Amino acid sequence: MAEVVQDAQPEFWRPPSPPVSEEVAVREPVPSMAEACPRCGSEFLLGSHFCHTCGNRRPEALSPSARADAAVIAQVWEQGVHRVREFVRGIPWRQIKFPSWALPSWAHYLHFHEIKNRVGLSTGSLIAFVVGLACVAGALLVGLLTAKTYVDWQAIQFYRAEWLLGATAAFVAGILLKKPARDDHE
Ligand SMILES: [Zn+2]
Numbered sequence: 229m230a231e232v233v234q235d236a237q238p239e240f241w242r243p244p245s246p247p248v249s250e251e252v253a254v255r256e257p258v259p260s261m262a263e264a265c266p267r268c269g270s271e272f273l274l275g276s277h278f279c280h281t282c283g284n285r286r287p288e289a290l291s292p293s294a295r296a297d298a299a300v301i302a303q304v305w306e307q308g309v310h311r312v313r314e315f316v317r318g319i320p321w322r323q324i325k326f327p328s329w330a331l332p333s334w335a336h337y338l339h340f341h342e343i344k345n346r347v348g349l350s351t352g353s354l355i356a357f358v359v360g361l362a363c364v365a366g367a368l369l370v371g372l373l374t375a376k377t378y379v380d381w382q383a384i385q386f387y388r389a390e391w392l393l394g395a396t397a398a399f400v401a402g403i404l405l406k407k408p409a410r411d412d413h414e
Pocket residue numbers: 265266267268269270279280281282283284
């Protein structure tokens with residue numbers, strides 16, 4: 229083992245050759261830099277890497293080919309936008325009507341006035357009722373949170389209590405907004 233180490237030592241201590249030469253120190257070709265600051269518009273000083281007015285970093289100038297590409301892309305984009313706009317303008321929006329077979333038979337139950345008629349609540353009451361249901365749903369969803377510490381558990385109880393308070397307030401508002409029943413309903 230010791231012999232191996234002794235043999236290996238000269239290998240390890242060989243000086244680096246060839247010494248660090250120009251190959252490493254050769255600079256990358258300096259990319260052409262932008263003439264003016266894109267942020268404040270002031271001209272960059274010769275050889276500067278930052279804007280002397282606003283401190284913005286000096287970006288590389290776009291090469292002519294890149295500039296041409298950007299122009300082509302911009303043109304294609306403009307044309308595409310124009311075409312889409314023309315297409316949308318060409319659609320006769322007013323004349324579009326959903327055929328009866330496109331809507332399921334139960335879809336009209338989702339209309340607000342239908343619900344109102346069926347449930348027999350005034351608009352305000354119905355909105356309050358829906359808000360109350362949303363609050364109850366929130367209280368139930370709070371149950372999905374998992375508590376790892378006692379403090380978390382306590383916070384979840386507070387959330388639930390707040391949701392239920394909101395639901396209570398909404399339902400009370402719904403009762404208050406309820407119109408007295410008309411004669412023909414009785
Ligand atoms: Zn600037």
